[in-house]
Each structure stands twice: as structure tokens, then as C-alpha cells.
Amino acid sequence: MKTLTLVIGAVYGVLSVILGAFGAHAFKKILSPEKLESFETGVRYQMYAAFFLLFVGYILKFETKSENWISWLMILGALLFSFSIYLLAFQDYWGTNLKFLGPITPIGGMLMIVSWVMLIFYFVKAKL
Structure with missing residues (x-):
């Protein structure tokens, strides 16, 4: 699960940069300002998810179900949120x-x- 989290985090990151570049250039010609703003929100939150996944992929050991769920919920949440x-x-x-949608x-x-x-509960329980 650790490797999957890190790989998906990196994929979300690279896709955010690519889509952000398209949004800043090519999509300006075909999307209304309102739609472009929505698109940019999707890109921004996808990048937040990328950073989150890279962070938790690095710090979590993925030895418990809750650690796995932290990752899965962000992976699925970002997919549903941004891509919709x-x-x-x-x-x-x-x-x-x-x-x-x-x-x-x-x-x-x-x-x-x-x-x-x-993740907050994980930190509180771990008493970091």
C-alpha cells in the first residue's frame, strides 16, 4: 500500500501540473471564465491530494486498516472531486x-x- 500511495501521489502531482498548464493556456480559449475557475479548483485540490499522499506514503507504515483507509479515502476522494x-x-x-456528476x-x-x-486521529493516537 505504501508504494501504491506514493505512486498515485506522484501521478496526481504530474497530472496537476499538466492540467494546470493546459488550463492556463489552451483551455482559456475554449472555457468560460467561470468554467475555467472551476477547472482550476479541481487542479488545485488534486495537487493538495498529491502532496497529502506523498506525505502519508512517507510517514505511515500501513500496518493497520485505518492507515490504509487514510490513503484510500484521499485517492478516491481526489479522483471523484477533481475529475468530476x-x-x-x-x-x-x-x-x-x-x-x-x-x-x-x-x-x-x-x-x-x-x-x-x-490522519489527525492517527497523530493524536501516536502522540507525536
Whole structure:
């Protein structure tokens, strides 16, 4: 689980940089300012998740279920949160109705929050 967490953290990081660059340049031409702002929010939170995963991948031993859940919740949360935002940002450009993804974004955000809270409890329990 440690290696998976570190690899996904690195993948999320590189994708954030790539998508951020596209957002700053190419997507400015095709997305409205409001949609571009949403897209950039997805990129920003994906990068936060990347840093989080690299951090926990380095410090956790992944010997307990709760340590594994800290990682899984952030991986899934960032995927649901950021990628639903990316798709929603492009729905007008693609001419599709992706509004059904709207409820997915806050679910992803909630998973990310739970992951952070679990990390807090981990630190409190470890008495670092």
C-alpha cells in the first residue's frame, strides 16, 4: 500500500501540473471564465491530494486498516472531486449534459475531509 500511495501521489502531482498548464493556456480559449475557475479548483485540490499522499506514503507504515483507509479515502476522494469538476467544466464545450456528476463532487470532497480527520486521529493516537 505504501508504494501504491506514493505512486498515485506522484501521478496526481504530474497530472496537476499538466492540467494546470493546459488550463492556463489552451483551455482559456475554449472555457468560460467561470468554467475555467472551476477547472482550476479541481487542479488545485488534486495537487493538495498529491502532496497529502506523498506525505502519508512517507510517514505511515500501513500496518493497520485505518492507515490504509487514510490513503484510500484521499485517492478516491481526489479522483471523484477533481475529475468530476474537470468533466463538468467541459460539458458545455462538448455539448453534453453531465449534471448527474454534480453530486459526485461533494462526495469526493467529503472523502478527502474524512481522510484528513483520520490522519489527525492517527497523530493524536501516536502522540507525536
